[in-house]
Amino acid sequence: MPWPDPSPRVKELIRRGAEIVLTAPPDLFDEVDAATFSAVDMRPIAEDPELRAFSVRSTHANLIHWASANLRKPGAPVSANTDEPIEAARLITGRGYDEASLDAYRLGQNVAWRRWMRIAFDLTSDVDDLREMLDVTAQSISEFVDATIAATKAQIALERDWLTRTRDSELRGVVALLINGDRIDSRAAENALGYRLVQTHTAAIVWTTVAAPRLTELERVAESLARQVEARERLRIVASPGTVWVWLGGADEALLRTADKAIGAATDLQIAIGSTGHGLDGFRVAHLDALSTQQAMSRLDTDHRVATFADVEGVLLLTKDADRANRFIAHTLGALEHSAPAVREAMRAYLHEQCNASRAAERLFAHRNTVLRRIQRANDLLPRPVQDNPLNVAMALEILYWRGGKAGATAEPGISRH
The missing domain is CATH 3.30.70.270 (Reverse transcriptase/Diguanylate cyclase domain)
Known part of the structure; x- marks a missing residue:
């Protein structure tokens, strides 16, 4: 939204309202604090003395920051309160809370806005001035709180990243000793x-x-x-x-x-x-x-x-020498190496299931007759019938399987699934 430029009369009203907030008795802040900690989600924070004290300080600081900015430049945009995010981030991440804890800012904003409306109605009875004053300050408060929460969330992300890197660096050191077999007290x-x-x-x-x-x-x-x-x-x-x-x-x-x-x-x-x-x-x-x-x-x-x-232990051994593995596959599979993936996968499943076509069909979620046709097609493409060379065929198909995608996902052209 384009930022509104309030009239001189409204600017003066905003300035006077900000002055009232800055000189307000403690009951203004008491009302804000009571509303902030009444929400169910805020109960864990309300019961933690340090977090409660921080929430009170930050909410008060945000109110004072906004009012002070409007005392200097009534109705102008108010930048984020960047004094609060660092402490907020350290406290929230250190206690294991998430960004939901920042809802305290929203609750405080709602209460402060209700009090601000009462101040506005006490300052003027002119309907046009009142409408303009509330429109400008509603946008101002909302964007100020949004900017402050965004700055705090960004600081929380930085803090969590630092904590993660520090913690994981320490853990990696312990794990390195265990993996290397170094002497270390297990307890x-x-x-x-x-x-x-x-x-x-x-x-x-x-x-x-x-x-x-x-x-x-x-x-x-x-x-x-x-x-x-x-x-x-x-x-x-x-x-x-x-x-x-x-x-x-x-x-x-x-x-x-x-x-x-x-x-x-x-x-x-x-x-x-x-x-x-x-x-x-x-x-x-x-x-x-x-x-x-x-x-x-x-x-x-x-x-x-x-x-x-x-899955891959055998493939690891078979593929240490890539050239030899390629020659082994070509020699063992012949034309089957470049056939439709579904045909290769049918033969692979058949061999995995100890040459049982029914179990292979269950493994592939396919009709048994479809699998039988694919197995026959695969056998026709092999240089030697599968029954004469089952172990080598199984190993070659396993290497191909782990080199590519799941073969069973593609049907052979011209072969129905049913």
């Missing part, structure tokens, strides 16, 4: 990490390669993964702007196959899941296996969103 390590080492661990890495990663999204997926696999405990460390390390204590291993649900719509994220082990050695090996899984997914340039160490 002291547990206290530092806030995570028990004498339990079963499954390690995972949530990461992205986008140019501007959203750390909050990575952390959200890490937390979602912990819930998805019903972990009793979790340790989460920011390893870099685009990578979060996770240890899941007491996770249900059977649920690891559903880990892709943790990602949801975040299509630019991937999860590498390591092995599961117990105690200090399990903590270390599980993470190293998660790293190997991540490296395999990266090297193969796969677009699969989730992989476990069990």
Whole structure:
């Protein structure tokens, strides 16, 4: 909205009103404070002496800041109160509260506005002047509070980033000692990490390669993964702007196959899941296996969103020499290598299910006859029938699977799904 330029008469009214606020008796602030802490959401802050005192100070300071600005330049825009955000951010983040705590500013604004209207009605009975005065000051107060809240939120983001980097730097130091096998007191390590080492661990890495990663999204997926696999405990460390390390204590291993649900719509994220082990050695090996899984997914340039160490352990060995792996695939699969993905995936599922076409159809959510036709088509494309070379065919198809997208998503031209 364009900023209104009030008439000289209204400017004088605003100036006089600001003077009344600045010289008001304590009951003005008492009314604002009572309304601020009456809201249900504000109860935790109202019951914390330090946070309550801060909220009172900041609300009073905002009122005085706005009134002082209007005493100097009545009706002019009022800049954000930048003296408050630094203290607010440190207190809110240090106590674990979120931006909802800033609702105190809105509640204070509502009460202050009601008092301001009473002041305005006492100053003039001219309807036109009153309307103009309230219009100008309503916009002024609203934009001032918006700007102050925005400045405080920005400061909270900076404070959280600093706390995260400081905390995770310390945690990475403890984890480095554990991963390297250095001598460290396990009780002291547990206290530092806030995570028990004498339990079963499954390690995972949530990461992205986008140019501007959203750390909050990575952390959200890490937390979602912990819930998805019903972990009793979790340790989460920011390893870099685009990578979060996770240890899941007491996770249900059977649920690891559903880990892709943790990602949801975040299509630019991937999860590498390591092995599961117990105690200090399990903590270390599980993470190293998660790293190997991540490296395999990266090297193969796969677009699969989730992989476990069990999925790619064999592929890791088979693809250490990329040229030899390419020759192996070409020699083993022949024309099948470049066939429709659905045909390759039907053969892969068939071999995974120990050459049982019915179970392969269930695995692919496809009709059994459709799968049988695809298997026959795949067999026709192989240099040797699958029954003569099942192990090599399975290994070659596995490498191709992890190098690309999910093959079963695309049907072969000319073959119905039913």
